[in-house]
Structure formats: structure tokens, C-alpha cells
Amino acid sequence: MAFVLTVLLLELPAPGPSISVSPSRVIAPGGAVTIRCQCRCEARRLFLYKDGTEIQELDAAGDGGEFIIPSARREDGGVYRCRSRSTLEPPNWSDPSDIVRIIVVEPSYPKPSISLRPSGGVSLGGAVTVRCWGRHQNMRFLLYKDGNPTVLQDVEPAGDLAEFPIRNVSRRDAGSYSCYYHDKCWAPEAGFLPAPPMELEGEAAPPGHPDFTYANIARLVLSTMVLFVLGLILSDAYYSHLRGAPRSLDNRNMVE
Structure with missing residues (x-):
């Protein structure tokens, strides 16, 4: 009996960009604010999200990119984060960045x-x-x-x-x-x-709860698949050994 082994290689998400705001996360209406997303951004595109919704995107240059709000309004206040995606196919998305909160207030x-x-x-x-x-x-x-x-x-x-x-x-x-x-x-x-x-x-305290990020889940899936493949290989070797043993005994009897 032959076993066909298929190994799937999963591409893990890229690390999430870092995010920062200048000159301040609290600005007056009409003020300007720059949101900078930094990452290892070779051949990647950056996406900016506000309150969970994508609002802007741009091609990254070097170590990141900047999103500018030139004249802030009250509705520009909210929670921002960014994410990167490869420009090659199939696209590889990064983990999301941390969040920053921008407040527009008098x-x-x-x-x-x-x-x-x-x-x-x-x-x-x-x-x-x-x-x-x-x-x-x-x-x-x-x-x-x-x-x-x-x-x-x-x-x-x-x-x-x-x-x-x-x-x-x-x-x-x-x-x-x-x-x-x-x-x-x-x-x-x-x-x-x-x-x-x-x-x-x-000393670092052990975490109380596991961090099931996309990257960790992908690693768990990949580890499970590797163990499964190893199990199939060992099973195939074991049954091949059992099938080979009787044939050797029959050959000895015929000689005698």
C-alpha cells in the first residue's frame, strides 16, 4: 500500500507595523496631524484603518509611510491602526499594528x-x-x-x-x-x-492567557501538519517491515 504525502507550506503573516502620531494625539480643529506607519516595507503597500474601517492606502517607501490629516475635523477623532500587504501574488498580509487614539477637541x-x-x-x-x-x-x-x-x-x-x-x-x-x-x-x-x-x-511572569494571533495560529497548524506527515512516514515504514518478514521466512522454507 502506497502513501501519498502532501506537505503544505504556509506563509506566516509579516510582523505588524509600528504606528506613531506627531505632533500630538490631541489636536484642535483645523490642526494638522501625521500618522506614521513603520515596517520592513520592501515591495509592500500600507493600509490605514479608522475605527476598524480602511480609509487610506499608499505604497511604502523604505521603512514605512506617512498618512497626513492636513486640517482636522471632529469626525477625524477616533482609533487608528495600520497594516501592510505584499504587492506580489498571492498577497501576504501583516499582523495589524497597535492602536493610537486621536482626539480633536477645542x-x-x-x-x-x-x-x-x-x-x-x-x-x-x-x-x-x-x-x-x-x-x-x-x-x-x-x-x-x-x-x-x-x-x-x-x-x-x-x-x-x-x-x-x-x-x-x-x-x-x-x-x-x-x-x-x-x-x-x-x-x-x-x-x-x-x-x-x-x-x-x-523575572518575566508567565502569561495568564495564550496569545492566539494569526501568526500563532498559523504556526500551530503548520506544526500539526508536520507531526501528521511524520506519523504517516513512520506508519508506512512499520507496515513495510511487517509485510517483509513473512516473505523472508517463506524463502528459507523453500531452500530447505
């Missing part, structure tokens, strides 16, 4: 101040507090982490200081944090200042 309030307590590094499993000061009383404060479009915490302190505790710190908590504040009766956010990254010390 500068009705001054920016808040932001700091960490303790200000030095924090050990894994320890605790740290993000502190935000505004110049107005009885405001609502919101805490964001870069790469996450949702609010992590929100508080309504009686004074001008808001504290956001982060307990049992893990490596997942490392990154840059931003806080915003606005009047309790007015939804648009105002005021922005990114926090410095939290430097964590100690």
Missing part, C-alpha cells in the same frame, strides 16, 4: 499633569498608582493605556487630584499611560499628557 481646559507613585521601577506583583492633576475642581478623570482603546479606569474626585491604583503588577501593565479630564456634564474629553513608561523589575 482646548477648553489646560492639560493635566501625570505621574507615577512610586516614581522608580516597580517589581512584578507590586503596586503602583497613576496620579493625575487638573486645574479645575470636580472634574471626571479617565485613564488610558497606549495600545488599548478602552478606558481602564475613571474617577470623579472631589478635588483636582485623581488616583488610579494598579495592584499586582504584571509585565502586561508596562507601557505608557495617559489621562484625560472633562466636566462631569460634558462628554468630550480635554487635556492630555502621556506618562513615562513603567519600568518593571524581576
Whole structure:
């Protein structure tokens, strides 16, 4: 019995581009903002998404490309990310980048101040507090982490200081944090200042949940196929050995 082995080679997604915004992620109406996507972009095309919908594309040059909003309107505010695709067929898509949030708002309030307590590094499993000061009383404060479009915490302190505790710190908590504040009766956010990254010390903690990205899924599928092919090869060798043994015995009997 013959076995026909077919090995499929899966092309893994390219690494996701990095994304950044200049001069600021909070701009006044009419201001200009540049969204830069960086990657290993040889023979690739860049795509920009806003709130999950593709809005622009361009051919990458060298290490990336820039998308420019020359005169921002309120509707330009939102969550942006980018992705690249090969220009060759079949197209190979990259993983998506992290997200950046752009806010278009009238500068009705001054920016808040932001700091960490303790200000030095924090050990894994320890605790740290993000502190935000505004110049107005009885405001609502919101805490964001870069790469996450949702609010992590929100508080309504009686004074001008808001504290956001982060307990049992893990490596997942490392990154840059931003806080915003606005009047309790007015939804648009105002005021922005990114926090410095939290430097964590100690050994890396094992992740609590597996990260099933497109690349990881493709690797799992490829590994499973390789194991399956190896199993077929071993089975074929085993049964060939069994079929060969009786024939050798019959030959000896005939000679005798």
C-alpha cells in the first residue's frame, strides 16, 4: 500500500507595523496631524484603518509611510491602526499594528499633569498608582493605556487630584499611560499628557492567557501538519517491515 504525502507550506503573516502620531494625539480643529506607519516595507503597500474601517492606502517607501490629516475635523477623532500587504501574488498580509487614539477637541481646559507613585521601577506583583492633576475642581478623570482603546479606569474626585491604583503588577501593565479630564456634564474629553513608561523589575511572569494571533495560529497548524506527515512516514515504514518478514521466512522454507 502506497502513501501519498502532501506537505503544505504556509506563509506566516509579516510582523505588524509600528504606528506613531506627531505632533500630538490631541489636536484642535483645523490642526494638522501625521500618522506614521513603520515596517520592513520592501515591495509592500500600507493600509490605514479608522475605527476598524480602511480609509487610506499608499505604497511604502523604505521603512514605512506617512498618512497626513492636513486640517482636522471632529469626525477625524477616533482609533487608528495600520497594516501592510505584499504587492506580489498571492498577497501576504501583516499582523495589524497597535492602536493610537486621536482626539480633536477645542482646548477648553489646560492639560493635566501625570505621574507615577512610586516614581522608580516597580517589581512584578507590586503596586503602583497613576496620579493625575487638573486645574479645575470636580472634574471626571479617565485613564488610558497606549495600545488599548478602552478606558481602564475613571474617577470623579472631589478635588483636582485623581488616583488610579494598579495592584499586582504584571509585565502586561508596562507601557505608557495617559489621562484625560472633562466636566462631569460634558462628554468630550480635554487635556492630555502621556506618562513615562513603567519600568518593571524581576523575572518575566508567565502569561495568564495564550496569545492566539494569526501568526500563532498559523504556526500551530503548520506544526500539526508536520507531526501528521511524520506519523504517516513512520506508519508506512512499520507496515513495510511487517509485510517483509513473512516473505523472508517463506524463502528459507523453500531452500530447505
